[in-house]
């Protein structure tokens with residue numbers, strides 16, 4: 064499936080043009096199904112958050128094929144740098160190729176491995192924005208680890224995808240963001256969409 068996506072993107076999108084790459088991934092998802100990317104509707108709402116953020120140092124948990132990382136690189140300040148973590152080596156390899164096709168390999172670094180282990184060993188400076196979009200069972204543990212490692216500072220924005228779709232599974236996680244007093248937190252959900260993402264600013 065992932066090789067077919069790569070073929071589709073390189074055939075239909077324009078090299079170096081991120082919007083055409085995003086469009087090709089959205090088209091592929093619509094015609095072939097089976098993709099678990101952010102998508103156009105939540106993506107458009109996410110773009111607004113990105114443009115208002117002034118974030119330059121970004122971490123993403125859950126690269127998949129690079130759709131949201133490309134979206135971030137396209138909407139953030141040109142000097143912004145994104146590090147994105149993907150547990151599956153084949154998926155990470157395809158993501159790297161799609162990101163390179165979009166001309167964004169200087170802005171987006173894909174690290175392959177389990178988010179928890181990479182967070183423990185790789186970073187020492189806090190991030191401006193963190194997009195959490197891997198698997199629901201890891202959201203809380205990995206957020207608490209990011210806090211413990213000093214990678215979240217006052218003003219860091221944590222964006223958590225699937226806050227409606229996986230609301231029950233994410234109960235304790237959303238409770239931490241909304242009720243701990245550590246964050247100011249709001250749900251962003253496109254009209255008539257079955258899912259949304261939580262945007263939480265660290266106080």
Ligand SMILES: C[S@@+](CC[C@H](N)C(=O)[O-])C[C@H]1O[C@@H](n2cnc3c(N)ncnc32)[C@H](O)[C@@H]1O
Nearest residue numbers: 100101125126127130131149150177178196197
């Ligand atoms: C929902 S997809 C990410 C979608 C992507 N953010 C986008 O919108 O294009 C989740 C991805 O997280 C990866 N993943 C799951 N658990 C992980 C972990 N513990 N560490 C790193 N990546 C993980 C999965 O392999 C999958 O590719």
